[in-house]
Amino acid sequence: MAGHAETFGFSGGPEGDGSRVMTYVAAISEALREEMRRDPSVLVMGEDIGNDFGGAFKVTKGFAAEFGPLRVLNTPLAELGFTGVASGMALMGLRPVVEMQFADFISSAFDSIVQYAATTHYRWGAAVPMVIRAPSDGGLRSGPFHSQNPEAWFVHTPGLKVVAPATPADAKGLLTAAIRDDNPVIYFESKPLYRNLKGYVPEGEHVVPIGKAHLARSGKNLSIVTYGAELHQALAAAERLADEGIECDVLDLRSLKPLDEEAVLATARKTGKVLVVHAANRLAGVGAEVAAMIADRAFEWLDAPVRRLGGLDTPVPFSPPLEDAYRPDAAKIAAMARELARY
Amino acid sequence: MTETSLTDRERLEVYTWMRLTRAFDERMVALWKQGRGVGGTFSQRGHEAISVGAGWALAPDDVVAPMHRDLGTFLVRGITPLRAFASLMGRATGVTGGRDINFHGMGDLSLGIIGFISHLPHSVPVALGAAMSFRYRGEKRAVLSFTGDGASGSGLFHETLNMAALWDAPYVLLVENNQYAYSTPVHEHTKVTDLARRADGYGIPGVSVDGNDVEAVHAAVKMALDRAREGGGPTLIEARTMRMMGHAIHDGAEYVPPAQLAEWAARDPLQLFEERLVATGVSRDDLEGIGRRCEAEVEEAVVWAEGSPWPDPATVTDGVYAP
Structure with missing residues (x-):
């Protein structure tokens, strides 16, 4: 398919022998794993990500064994609380990546995001470098509470950044950029693309700047x-x-x-x-x-x-x-x- | 009398912080009643033993998340009366440079202070996050988080204590039970008014302490912080006191029975401590000398704050994002 690289949001790199073609969800995992290996202040937290389960979509499969329970922090069903916890970690210089099990559940964490994390730097100058991964979107016959796209709430909130990658390469590059950003970033990943979309993903460091279409x-x-x-x-x-x-x-x-x-x-x-x-x-x-x-x-x-x-x-x-x-x-x-x- | 771990010298220092907090508060209330304040503010009266006693219990590397009745903690931790008054007056020289109101947002990580938002339960998980950062890095530091009887009814109170206990976090949650959440008395918003008992539900120690006895507060908080730093996990502390004025400066608190106020006025935290100090040989003249020095310091802060520049409107969009 001639337009492959362009269609999938990455141009200028060799596709090689195809060994770097991966699913959208694998690209998310790769970005997380590489950033955690690179920077000891990066951790992941969320529901069902501990032990060997790897979260509802297996994005963090194998992470607990590699990084241990403090860097792969399994949480109770308490989105509001654990997102607040992430803010506190971020204030102290860690870089938590919070996994919402589904983007639909992000409303349970709304205050912690829009009232606390989003306003802190403006109010008293303290950076809150955290990422919230929100598995969003539908077409998968999953009903009203596993299909939502709630990005507009966050776009309307001063102090947040919001990204929504559409390709495996951008999934990796934008997540890497989000983790390295010193502000709270909401990362809307697309469930219908998880395993249905494959594409070339650059090996090693790959950063897609936030704010570039x-x-x-x-x-x-x-x-x-x-x-x-x-x-x-x-x-x-x-x-x-x-x-x-x-x-x-x-x-x-x-x-x-x-x-x-x-x-x-x-x-x-x-x-x-x-x-x-x-x-x-x-x-x-x-x-x-x-x-x-x-x-x-x-x-x-x-x-x-x-x-x-x-x-x-x-x-x-x-x-x-x-x-x-x-x-x-x-x-x-x-x-x-x-x-x-x-x- | 409470067993204390404070030396005589420390007790005078603690008394000085309490006097400074009281002097600040009285001057602030007077200014606001004269219309010289900006926006609303919150009287600290009755809370001095908690905010100073707990603040004094912190180790230098600990972190604290105070709320709007914890001026004493802010002062003990190093927010100067100058900066605090400038914050209250919305000046560029205030802690938030005029971006946040009164004690809100008075965070300064160089002093180990996390700023709060009006949604008071929200400091509770944020402070737990700071505590988890210490566990994460293997540092022997602890976090003291303040909240109120009102916020204890929120879901975050439960969510956070559950996680703090689960994770053995170096975390102390101090509930200032001042009998009222705005106009609602404790017994009208919870069946179990003995708030320390809730600790049982999380498998952590729960302690109830006289919030008007600064040495009792100090001892309870210090023990909990020491334990937390040594890996002993979180503690819930309920400090019982009385909010001696309205919720905020505009609130006449007519809903508070006069007899209840009178009962607590007789146990004013400053007077209680003064009596104890005098009984152990400190002269009343010395205490009054401390009081006068505190009043002078507050007056200097007021003059400085009122003379401080307003924030430049051209900077209004600065700082929404970290660079």
Whole structure:
């Protein structure tokens, strides 16, 4: 597949013999393991990560044996408490990486994140270098409480950074960057990509800077701005649209806070037509901010209104026909893009 | 009288910190009633034995997470009255440079102080995190975390004590039971008003102490911190006192029965300690001399704070992120 490296968010490196092709979830594990080996202040904590279990998604499988129980800290079901504990560790110079078992449970830790961790540096100048890994997103028939995309809450919170990698290479590079960042970073990893997506991942140190989007596909007719698993739906849609003579820019935001304003405005000014896509429900989602940014700073370049496609404004439903109706996919993206192209 | 581990000299130092806390508080309350304060603030009256006694029990390398009635701890730990008044006045020279209100956010890691937020239960797990960092690095240091009877009803109180016990953390949680959470008396927000008993549920020691007896507070906190540093795990300490004024400066506390206030006023922590010091041979003149020096120090702080510059509005977005 010719566009492999570009499609998967990594360009400029050799793919070699394929030994560095790995799943998205393996890339997360690799980043964690390498950072823990590099820096003794990095630790992981969360539910069911201790002993040999390795967490609900096995991201930390084998970690307890290598790093011991204090660096692979198994926690009770107490998201609010253990996220507060992570803040205290971070204040004292450790770099905890908190695993939410599911992103849906991050609301249980909300105060510890948005009230304590996010405000501390502004209030009294103490850095809180911590990462919260949040396994998010749906399409897996997992129901209202194992399918959510709650990134907008955190994008709205001053003091946090928010990232959402869409490729194995970015999964490694953004997690590495998040761990090395001196601020609280919420890292939304995409469950539907965990074992369904493989890609080339650079060996050894690989850092993707927070705040930089990636142009995953280049085209002149319209722009699709997206992130997370929806990137792959957008790329599939763009492939179909190309057959119909509609060439798309597909911009993978990668970081949601800070947003790469320059990249968003560049694609809007290039094509004049923008469709923003995310799996999170649409109202007051990240897409609203992207659309506002374009309206504000690229209005004169626009040839059509900025369109948004998101999840429906409902809880995430369970049953396949309902979840499919809820969720943006390549066909819905293509349909809305065609309409936009004709505008 | 309580058994004390304090020398005569230390007792006078402790008394001085209590007098300074009281002098600061009285001046602060007067200023705020004159409209010279900025925003709201919280009287410390009645809490001096706890905040000073517990603060004095800390070793230099320990870390503490005080709350809004713990001025004595902030002072003992090294936040000067100058910086504290400047904080209260919202000045650039305050601990938070005008970013956080009154005692909130008065954190300074160089002094081993973790700042608190208005959601009081939230210092409790954060302080546990600091304690776990000591376990992580194998350091013989402990953390003292303050909270109140009100916050003891929160889920975080339970979550944190459960984890602290589970992990044998070098952690001491001191609950200042001052009888009221804003307007609600303890018996109206919990069935078990003997808060130290809750320790049983976590398999850790629970101690109840007279929060108006500075030496009792000091002894209980010191024992718990020493034990924690030596790997003995956490302790829950309930220090019983009375909030002698309203919740905050605006609150007249009409809901507090006068008889209850009178009963506690007769056991004022400063007077109790003074009587004890006089009984052991300290002259009242010496104590009053200490009081005058504290009042002068406070006055100097007020003048300095009121003369300090306001923060520059051009800096309002600075510091949201660590560089």
